[in-house]
Amino acid sequence: MERTTYYDPKDLKKFGNISDWDAELGKAFFAYYGKVFEEGALTAREKSLIALAVAHTIQCPYCIDAYTEDTLAKGCDEEQMMEAIHVAAAIRGGSSLVHGTQMMNKFKELAM
Amino acid sequence: MKTTKSLHAQHHKLADNDYQLKVLETHEVATADFEKFEDKLKQIHLFPFKPVKTEIFQVNVGYMCNQTCSHCHVDAGPDRKEIMTRETMQLCLEALATTDITTVDLTGGAPEMNPDFRWFVEEISKLGRKTMVRCNLTIIMANKKYHDLPEFFAQHKVEVISSLPFYNKSRTDAQRGDGVFEDSIAALKKLNAVGYGREGSGLILNLVYNPSGAFLPGSQIILENQFKKELKRLYDIEFNSLFCITNMPISRFLDYLIESGNYESYMQKLIEAFNPVAAENVMCRNTISIGWDGNIYDCDFNQMLGLKVNGGAPNHIKDWDLDKLNSRDIVLNQHCYGCTAGSGSSCGGSVA
Numbered sequence: 001m002e003r004t005t006y007y008d009p010k011d012l013k014k015f016g017n018i019s020d021w022d023a024e025l026g027k028a029f030f031a032y033y034g035k036v037f038e039e040g041a042l043t044a045r046e047k048s049l050i051a052l053a054v055a056h057t058i059q060c061p062y063c064i065d066a067y068t069e070d071t072l073a074k075g076c077d078e079e080q081m082m083e084a085i086h087v088a089a090a091i092r093g094g095s096s097l098v099h100g101t102q103m104m105n106k107f108k109e110l111a112m
Numbered sequence: 113m114k115t116t117k118s119l120h121a122q123h124h125k126l127a128d129n130d131y132q133l134k135v136l137e138t139h140e141v142a143t144a145d146f147e148k149f150e151d152k153l154k155q156i157h158l159f160p161f162k163p164v165k166t167e168i169f170q171v172n173v174g175y176m177c178n179q180t181c182s183h184c185h186v187d188a189g190p191d192r193k194e195i196m197t198r199e200t201m202q203l204c205l206e207a208l209a210t211t212d213i214t215t216v217d218l219t220g221g222a223p224e225m226n227p228d229f230r231w232f233v234e235e236i237s238k239l240g241r242k243t244m245v246r247c248n249l250t251i252i253m254a255n256k257k258y259h260d261l262p263e264f265f266a267q268h269k270v271e272v273i274s275s276l277p278f279y280n281k282s283r284t285d286a287q288r289g290d291g292v293f294e295d296s297i298a299a300l301k302k303l304n305a306v307g308y309g310r311e312g313s314g315l316i317l318n319l320v321y322n323p324s325g326a327f328l329p330g331s332q333i334i335l336e337n338q339f340k341k342e343l344k345r346l347y348d349i350e351f352n353s354l355f356c357i358t359n360m361p362i363s364r365f366l367d368y369l370i371e372s373g374n375y376e377s378y379m380q381k382l383i384e385a386f387n388p389v390a391a392e393n394v395m396c397r398n399t400i401s402i403g404w405d406g407n408i409y410d411c412d413f414n415q416m417l418g419l420k421v422n423g424g425a426p427n428h429i430k431d432w433d434l435d436k437l438n439s440r441d442i443v444l445n446q447h448c449y450g451c452t453a454g455s456g457s458s459c460g461g462s463v464a
Contacts (some may be wrong), residue, residue, distance in 0.1 A: 044331070045330075045334060045338065069327050072323070072327050073323065073329060073330035074330040074331075074334065074335075075321075075330060075339075077280055077283050078282065079280075079282075
């Protein structure tokens with residue numbers, strides 16, 4: 001079958017299949033993953049919003065689909081979801097800008 | 113407030129029960145092969161699907177409503193004229209009196225719009241049975257003649273169950289119509305004012321959450337805690353429990369699913385989330401549903417698909433026979449996946 005895109009939404013449902021080629025590590029990963037998202041010092045809802053923000057930082061289409069639905073199911077609204085993404089964007093943008101200090105340091109080192 | 117017409121008034125093809133069943137059972141709008149619900153039950157040895165002791169006598173007193181919600185499985189609205197008569201209510205009371213069923217669940221439409229609603233509640237009280245009413249909240253604010261409903265409910269210790277899709281305006285109005293959120297908050301304040309939802313009052317106010325879109329509800333307890341915290345913080349509103357209900361792929365929600373291109377993926381979500389524990393506890397096993405015209409169904413959803421009880425059980429209230437009803441096979445179709453997905457769904461929320 002000819003592929004027309006690198007990402008296929010249907011592949012998200014095959015995530016569990018990674019265990020097919022290494023059952024031990026796959027099982028360990030999904031056990032860990034499930035544990036991470038349980039209610040803890042942070043609520044499952046807060047964790048889901050963090051995951052949504054991180055999904056945008058790493059620009060993973062699977063994660064964006066999954067955590068848009070998960071945050072909706074956990075009772076988040078569009079305002080809260082967009083604020084979470086702005087947090088990701090602010091850190092990402094800030095991360096670029098703060099490296100400007102390195103550029104300034106190097107500039108001062110090299111320039112007359 | 114949103115004033116869209118019902119599918120019925122639009123002469124929409126989904127207003128036809130046979131067409132809805134065709135959509136659910138065939139490839140009319142989907143290419144995928146969905147496993148038959150009864151085959152799922154066979155795999156867990158629950159087929160044929162039998163009732164347990166009947167505890168809830170649910171009566172749909174009419175499809176008329178002051179709202180036209182976009183997810184409504186009844187296709188209720190101001191243009192629906194199907195209303196239960198006092199004669200049929202009398203038959204319900206006579207049937208109820210022959211049983212030890214403890215609870216009557218009144219639903220609609222907006223049940224309060226039936227002109228005999230208050231008489232019916234009073235007569236149920238005289239039989240010593242508990243009444244629950246599925247109140248859409250805005251009816252309390254809709255007209256002066258409904259403003260005293262909180263006092264009337266309190267007088268008869270009616271348990272009030274009310275839909276509030278979210279504790280903000282955008283999510284609520286998107287599903288239930290413009291202006292519904294403000295009126296709902298005003299109505300909740302009036303219910304709280306007579307003691308509903310307040311600790312120690314004995315007056316029960318439960319809210320219903322159902323997703324505003326093509327996704328399944330999250331954990332009931334987590335959402336309940338969040339609703340309680342936010343409604344108290346923002347509006348000083350209190351309530352007892354939050355029931356999470358999954359949207360059924362029938363009627364107006366089915367229309368939404370098809371129109372938005374979500375039908376196939378939503379059905380797949382329901383099927384993938386099939387939970388055997390939820391299947392054991394679904395409401396049709398302990399509930400009998402009576403339609404506005406006296407016909408008898410396994411549940412309110414089957415009622416809206418025109419699927420009357422079968423297996424030789426009487427299917428009209430005038431022929432009421434609880435023993436025969438208790439030995440019936442429950443009528444199933446693909447929409448039943450809506451009640452068995454995830455933590456399950458019933459008129460009382462999650463079941464697993």
